[in-house]
Amino acid sequence: MGCICSKGNEENDVKSNTFFSGLESAESWIYELQEKQILLLLKDWPLPIFSKQTPDNPPPFTILLKHLIQANKWPTDEEASFEVLKYIDKIWETLYPSDILELQHLPFIAADNGTRLATPASLFTHLSINLSPLASKLSPRYLPYVKILKELGVEDMLSISCAMKILHNSFGRLNPKQLHAVIELLRFLCDKLQTSNIPSWELELVVPDDSCMLVPPNTCVYIDPYGSRYVDFIDSSNLRFVHHDVSERLCLAFRIRKLSNVVMEELDYVEHLETPEEGSLVAIRQKLLSRQFQVAVSTVVNNFSRITSSSTNPDFPTLQTSLVFVAKTLKFVQRIYTRFWLLPNFVDITNVSNNFGSSQRAFYYVDRSRTCMLIAQGGPNYIPVVDLVALVVSHVLGSPVPLPIGSLFLCPQDSESALVNILRLPSHERVMRGTGLLGKHLLSRDEMKVLHTVTPLVTLFAKGEIVAWRKRKGGKLRYGRIPEGVRLGQAFCRFNIETSPGMITTIISSHVFRFRGFDRHQGSSTVKTDNIISSMQVQGANQTKQEKSESATIEAKTTSSQTTLQCRICLTREIDTTLLPCGHVLCCTCTSHVTRCPICGVQLSKTMKLYWP
Structure with missing residues (x-):
């Protein structure tokens, strides 16, 4: 009996194995057929699965999905993306939620003028800033399918939540274009946080460090004016610096720590400080206590605080008290030895590879409480003592830049105010004297200096650069100014321009023109701004048609040679x-x-x- 049952089981096992092996062979055959079909479809792209389509026999969605997974092998063709959307629109009602979820994470929409394939979640119907390649504006061709695209994740416009999602989807080391997009996102978030009640610490922000990796803001430090003199004398292996493209305004908004707040300079070998004769110190103290000197310093501080946008602008009584305190506290010594400590654990990060041994020899020293102010007279002869005193005074007054007041210590008594006028220090009125023409039509002399040549694909505009702009094609040119340095990575994109005093407007790049003579590699717009402002005010002889033609030809050749030989990304090094x-x-x-x-x-x-x- 047992043998009969065993024999029956063996027969059932054989039938079962035959059945399952048949299924496996059928599945493998179907899989091979689908793979061959996918390879065939890839071959005749951009009309892959639609070339043999009939109304009664549309291709199955599974084939389309497998084809979209292979999107990295596609040519980036808008025609192909348009055909895919047309097909999805026809079968939209038959799709399951799981199918829609898979489509949301697949890059199959051509973006940035057909240069890349993007996921629907990285596209926006309205986008005023250039975020390529992290995000892009939806091409107008896809607008008939905007309802489906919104179901797939396309947003109307950039918001705080969308910006945070884009930031956290950026992994790995950023390339130059990705870094530019991240900086634009951080600027957008900074502006939005100022107008909303959301504190920055509630958002899980990330910022690029000096190696172009995205890290939390509380793990970075930025080099502030006071901490900049520490950089050459500390071991920075225990520090992570934020990327230099992140401005101080962004660092303050995102609570990135200052280098001067996390590194403390402390006196070393205090018992060996030698105090020389105080003959020269007596004259410096008399200057610091002089009212004429104090008034002159106040004038310099007010002028520089407007230029540097410094929030610390002491009134005259406070400045007077600070100068009197410096006069009473300041001391001269032969040598100053200091060490640098990393807070809060007081780790010694003094750079021991310098020529001074294990401690740092400094020219001047001011402690954190500003109760100890020392100046070393044993320094090199090329640094005058009065310039070191000016550095100490600048530090105590909270100026982010050294104040040019060294010559005030050498001038005769009660002649300080006259010396300030003779020095022609930059004033707020002189720097801003051209703002009255912002938004007005170009003068005839400046119309001849406008460059109407095609700009390179990657264009740099420096902060403060005076440009010409127009509202529409064929409109009259007006004066404008670049409020923040911008780098354009596309032929046609929008960026901000100060079109009138205090008024910022977003304008397409094809309606913005440079003036002849601006050096894009200077990194500063001072020379250009002064030239344009002077040309606004000074009348000169008009050039003849032949002179204008010759100058335009020479400039076109120069621009062509520079664009040909220089890298289109960094615009500084030659292509090789x-x-x-x-x-x-x-x-x-x-x-x-x-x-x-x-x-x-x-x-x-x-x-x-x-x-x-």
Whole structure:
């Protein structure tokens, strides 16, 4: 009996194994067929699964989904993305929530003029700032399917929550274009937090550090004016600096710590301080106690506080009290030895690789409580003592920059105010004298200096640069100014311009023009601003048509040669590397930081060195 049962079980097992092996072979056959179909579909892209479509026999959604997973192999073609959306619109009612969830995380929409494929969650119907490649504005061609796209994650406009989501979706080391987009997001968040009641510490913000990695703000420090003199004398291996493109305004808004607040300078070898004769100190004290000197210093402080936008602008009684305190506290010594301690654990981070041994020899010292003020007379001869006294006074008065008051200690008594007028120190009125023309039509002399040539794909505008702008194509040009330094990475994008005093307007880049003679590599707009403002006020002879034609030809040749030889990303180094397979060219430094071409977005396979003849 047992044998009969055993024999029956064996027969059932054989049938079962035959059935399951048949299923496995059928599944493998179906899988191979689908793989061949996908490869076939990839071959005839941009019309992959729709070329043989009929109204009665549409391709299944599973095939489309597998095809979208292979999106990194596509050419970035808007026509292909448009066909996919057209197909999704037809079968939208038949999709399950799980299908929609999968579509939200797949990059299949061509963005940034067809240079890359983006996920729906990284697209916006209205976007006033350039966030490529982290986010982009939706192409107008996709507007017929905006309802479906919003279901897939497309947002109307940038908000705090969207900006936070984009930041946290950025992983790894940022390339130059990604870094620019992150800085723009941080500026947007800073502006929004100032107008809302949400404190910055409630948001899980991330900021780029000096190695272009996104880290929490409380783990970074930024180099403030007072802490800048510490950098060369400390071991920074225990510190993480925020990226230098993050401005001080952003650092203060996001509560990033100052270097001067986390590093403390302390006297070393206090018992060996030698006090020399105080003959020169008597004259300096008399100057500090002189009212004429105090009035002159007050004038200098007021002028520089307007330029540097310093929040610490002491009134005259406070300034007078501070100068009297400096006169009573200041001492001269032969040598000053200091050490640097990292707070709050008091870790010694003094750089021991310098020529002074284990301690740092300083020229002057002011403690945190400002009760000890020392100046070393044993320093080099090329640093006058009065300049060291000026540094101490600037430190005590809270000026972020050294005040040019050293010459006031050397002038005759009661002639300090006259000396300030002779020095022609920068004043608020002189720096802002051209703001009255912002928003007004260009003068005839300045119209000849406008550059109407096509700007490079990557363009830099410096903070404070005077530009020409117009409201619409063919409109009259007006004066404007760049409120914040901006880097444009696209041919047509929008950025902010001060169109009238205190009025910021977003204008498309094709309606903004440079003036002839601006050096984009200076990093400062002082020279350009002074030239334009002077041309606004000084009348001169008009150029002839031949002179204008010759100057335009020379400038076009110069611009063409600079654009050809310089890297389009950093605009400082010469191109010496070719990216394959796209063939675009960059410098070797920018090439080492990217895995995709920053110009067309193609995945890089290798690079090739260029050698110029």
